[in-house]
Structures are given as C-alpha cells and as structure tokens.
Amino acid sequence: MITAPAAAELATRFEDTFGSAPDGVWQAPGRVNLIGEHTDYNEGFVLPFAIDKTARVAIKLRPGTTVRLLSTYGDQGLVTVDTAGLQPGSAKGWVTYPLGVIWALQERGINVPGMDLLLDSNVPLGAGLSSSHAIECAVISALNELTGAGLAAEEMVLTTQRAENHFVGAPTGIMDQSASLRGSKGHAVFLDCRDQSVQLVPFEAEESGLVLLVIDTKVSHSHADGGYASRRASCELGAQVLGVNALRDVGIDDLEEASGLLDEVTFRRVRHVVTENDRVLQTVELLTSDGPTHIGSLLDASHASMRDDFEISCTELDLAVDTARHSGAIGARMTGGGFGGSAIALTPVEREAEVRDAVVRAFADAGFAAPDIFTVTPADGARRLG
Template sequence: MTSPLSTADLQAAFRERFGSDPDGVWAAPGRVNLIGEHTDYNEGFVLPFAIGMSARVAVSLRTDRTVRVVSTFGNHGVVSTDLNKLSAADAKGWTKYPLGVVWAFTEAGVDVPGFDLLLDSDVPLGAGLSSSHAIECAVATALNDLCAADLPVERLVLLTQRAENFFVGAPTGIMDQSASLRGREGAAVFLDCRDQHAELVPLALAENGLAILVIDTKVSHSHSTGGYASRRASCELGAEVMGVKALRDLTLDDLAEAAGLLDEETFRRVRHVVTEDARVLDTVETLRDKGPADIGALLDASHASMRDDFEISCAELDLAVETARGAGAIGARMTGGGFGGAAIALIPVEQEAPVRAAVADAFRAAGYKEPDIFTVTPAEGARRVI
C-alpha cells in the first residue's frame, strides 16, 4: 500500500509543482461496506463505514478558467483543462473524477473558477474501497468551501453521484459518497438510499476485542464495465415485472410470486437484493442490541448470496472468505461492487496473525497474486485539514 504524504509534505509538493502555497488541504476517506451490496441503486439499505485511508487534495483558486491537476502517484505530469471546453470525452484516467465534480457543480449553478490541485491518496485502487469516490468527495468538499457554495451534505452526495453517473460513466448509487461524507469515528452509517435518511450505528470493534481485516485480492475491477451495468439492468427489469418502483419495495414474502414471474437469472438477482436488504436491517438491530460479535452469520449469508445469486464474486474472493473463516474469523464476505476487489473478515484481535498467515499461504498455494491484508477501523468523514 502507498504511504500518505504528511500535510506539510503535501503542501511542499504543491509549492514545488505550482510555485505557490495552496489555499487549503481537504481529505475524504475511502469506505468499507459492512453489509448491503448492490442495494443502494435499488433504493434499499446499506451499512458502510469510512476508513482511515483517504484521498487528500491541496487546492488553490486561480483567476482564470484553467484547471490544472496533478497527482503524487504515477508518472503523469500536470494536466491542464479549459473550463470553457470541459468535456467528459477529453478527461483521462483519474482526472475524470475531479473534473466530473467540477462539471456537476457547474451544472448545479455553482460558479467554479479555475484552480490548481494536487492529489495524494492511500486508498488502494481497484480494491472495492471506493478510491474514486474518495477523490470526488475530497474535491467536492474543497470546492464547497472555496466557492462558498454552502451546499448541504445531501446535495454533495447527489452531485458526486451525478458526476459518477454522467461524467465518469459509472452507474453507481449513493452509498460510497454517503459513507465518505457522513462517516464518523467508531460508527457505521445506516443509510436509506431512497430518501438519504442516515443514522450512525455504533460499531464498537476495539471495545469488544474485534477487528475488521481487509483482504485486497489484487483482482482489479471497474464499475464502468459491463458486469455492474448488467446487474443493475436485471434489477430494473425485476422491479418492472413485479410492478414496483424499486426492489426496495419487495419483501421476503414476495419472493415466491417473483419466482413464478421472472426468468431464473433475473429472479436470483432480485432474491439477492431483497434478502440483502433484510440482512442490513438485521445487522443494524444486532449491532444496537447485542454488538458486533453477533453479526458473523449475516456476513457469511451475504457472501453466499453475492456468490450464488448475484454472481459477482470470483475465485480469489471466495478463497479469501473461506480461508479466513477456517482460520478463526467470526464472519467474512466480499465487499464492494464485485468482480474482484476486497473481502472483509470480522476477527477476534488475537486471531489476526493466524488469519493473515492462512490467507497468504492459501493464495500462494493457488498461484494467485500476493494479497494486501490490513485492518481498518471506522473513521471520520470528509473534512478540511487546514
């Protein structure tokens, strides 16, 4: 994993590239979704939490209509864009995320001037920890301050979603940016994706002798590719056939009828979403009433549903989950959009070393890339650093 620059080093790097001090530094974290996968765009429930890894942007406003962006990773130089000619077709690589936010802000009526921006991030790319949304939320938080837009968090969520959907071209929901913008230390964000109602749910890991281990399989994925879009299309078809606005409106009792109306594949997609919504609600209730040590079976059931009904797992994710369980995890599941990325395992802290070793050995024996394995804790959401 990449080590983040300190704030002072980020400011120094900005001065080196742009010849002046930044107006400020803003940060937004990645996220781990504890449970609730592919339920967000079905107007359902999710339970993510912000993590300590974040994207950080040093930004300084300009007096013209030019945006210059550069990152601390890769070998790319400064990329310059004329805001009068801003186009999704011309945005390349990571620059489409900040430029997409500019586009969404401008479309919403915010007067965005030119600016210089330096990005540093330690959120692993392609791991299902929402590295792209971390960038977008950091930029959105910075522009909200610098442009004195005073947009509430609900608007920032929708604007970053719009950037993602219509500029980046990824048909994502609102979970990732909601976690990044709303996250708090020691808590998960229980989000109703229909109306953005959000509540903080205690996720007292350390107090209960627990940790969440992330296993980055190094199998890269992308939301803008076909697998994600086809799953969303299946969900929309299922809702249409069932005569509801979104799959959120179906209950477990409706699944028998759905089985008779839908083709076999569409039914399995629908069954995953309906049962996953129920698992999120059960997890929230369990965390409030009993604590995190009792949610293992719900995590396990979520992974089985994603593997068998939604078919978004892969051999590496399945191996990580199964091995972690066998080495002492309380529960484990893949997290994120699927087709690669990361798995999470809820473990007693004393089992961290055995689980790490077992997973690394299993990947080595299978001939897979060496995974990155690290712990995460619920952290603060997007904010101004200086």
C-alpha cells in the same frame, strides 16, 4: 488518519509545484461496506463506514477556466484542462474524478473558476474501497467551501453521484459518497438510499475483542465496465415486471410470487437485493443491541448471496472468504461492487495472525498474487485539514 505535519507536507509540495501556497488542504476517506451490496441503487439499505485511509487534495483557485492537476502517484504527470468546454468522455485516468466534480457543479449552475490541484491518496486503487469516491468527496468538499456554494452533505452526495454516472460513466448509487461525506469515528453509517436519512450505528470492533481485516485480492475491477451495469439493468427489469418503483418495495414474503413472474437469472438478482436489505436491517439491530460479535452469520450469508445469486464474486474472493472463515474469522464476505477487489473478515484479535497467514498461504498454493491484508477502523468523514 493524516497528521498535521503530513498535511503541511502536501501544502509544501503544492507550493514547490505551482509556485504559491494552496488555499487549503482537504481530505475524504475511502469506505468499507460492512453489509448491503448492490442495494443502494435499488433505493434500499446499506451499512458502510468511512475508513482510516484517505484521499487528500491541496487546491488554489485561479482566474480563468484553466485547471492544472497533478497526483503524487502514477505516471500521468501534470494535466492541463480548459473547463469551459468540459464534457463527459473528455478525460481519462485519475483526473476524470476531480473533473467530473467540476462538471457536475457547473451543471448545477455553480461558477467554478480555474484552479491548481495536487492529489495524494493512500486508499488502495481497485480494491473495492472506493478510492475514486474519496477523490471526488475531497474535491467537492474543497470546492463547496472555496466557491461558497453552500451545498449540504446530501446535495454533495447527489452531485458526486451525477459526476460518477454521467461524466465518469459508472452507474453507481449513493453509498460510497454518503460514507465518505457523512462518516463518524467509531460508527457505521446506516443509510436509507431512498430518502438519504442516516443513522450512526456503533461499530467499535476492538472493544469486543475483534478486528476487521481487509483482504485486497489484487484482482482489479472497474465499475464502468459491463458487469456492474448488467446487474443494475437486471434489477431495473425485475422492478418493472413486479410493478414497483424499486426493489426496496419487494419484501421477503413477495419472493415466492416473484419466482413465477421472472426469468431464473432475473429472479436470483432480485432475491439477492431483497434478502440483502433484510440482512442490513438485522445487522443494524444486532449491532445496536448485542454488538459486533453477533453479526458473523449475516456476513457469511451476504457473501453466499453475492456469489450464487448476484454472481459478482470471483475465485480469489471466494478463497479469501472461505480461508478466513475456516481459520478463525467469525464472518467474512466480499465487499464493494464485485468482480475483484477486497473481502473483509471480522476476526477475534487472538486469531488475527492465524487468519492472515492462512490466507497468504492459500493464495500462494493457488498460484495467485500475494494479497494485501490490513485492518481498518471507522473514521470521520470529509473535512478540511488546513
């Protein structure tokens, strides 16, 4: 978690850059999805949690429609935009995310004035930990307060989803924003993506002698590319052929009939979503009754389904998962949209060093770039820091 001095440092840097103090500093976390991949846009179930790595924004509103944006990382420099004519496709780079939020708020009829914005983030980029949604959630939390929009968390989730879908051009669901805006320390967020209802499920691995390792493979991915979109299209086709509103309405017992109605590839896409929804429900039940030491096999099954049925894994992710599992993790899976990014490994504390070392060696032996490996714990959602 960011400390008060760190928030003050960002405010000081803002003042040095823009010549006056910000109206405030807000933060929103990235997320790890414990289980439930590609189920969100199928109106299904997901179980993410907010992590202790965050995006932070210092913002000051100003008259007019000019927005000045600067990040503490990257080489884009100061970007100046007139939001009066803001349209999808008019931005590139990291500024697409805050500008998308401004655009989506404008689409809701909310008057968003000009502003200065300074971004700082320690959510790894391209690692499948939702660095983009962390930025969007920090920005919408700030603007919701500063403009007096009064949006509830559920409305902010849908507004940032609209920004992602129509401004950024990524056909994502509502999982990432929900975790970032509605997360709670020590809990995973059990989200029903059909009605946005949330149940906070205890997930305190350390109390059970476990750590959750994130293995960032360094294989970059983008939700705005064709792989994600094609998987979503397959799911929509499957729902259409099966005569349901969404794959949420297809149960395990329906799969045998579905296999005779769908082509082989579409069936496997559907089977992943249907079985993944069931795995989420089982995981929630086990976490509530028996604790995290009992969910390893479900994590393993989730990865196999993403690898074989949904085909969104890659060689590096498979190597990370297999090595972690063989070196002592009780369960492991890729997390995020796929085609790169990170894997997670639920690991006994006493085996952590062994798992870390084995994965690093395996990547070196395969000639892959060295992965980043770190632990995450469930953290609170978006909030104002000062």
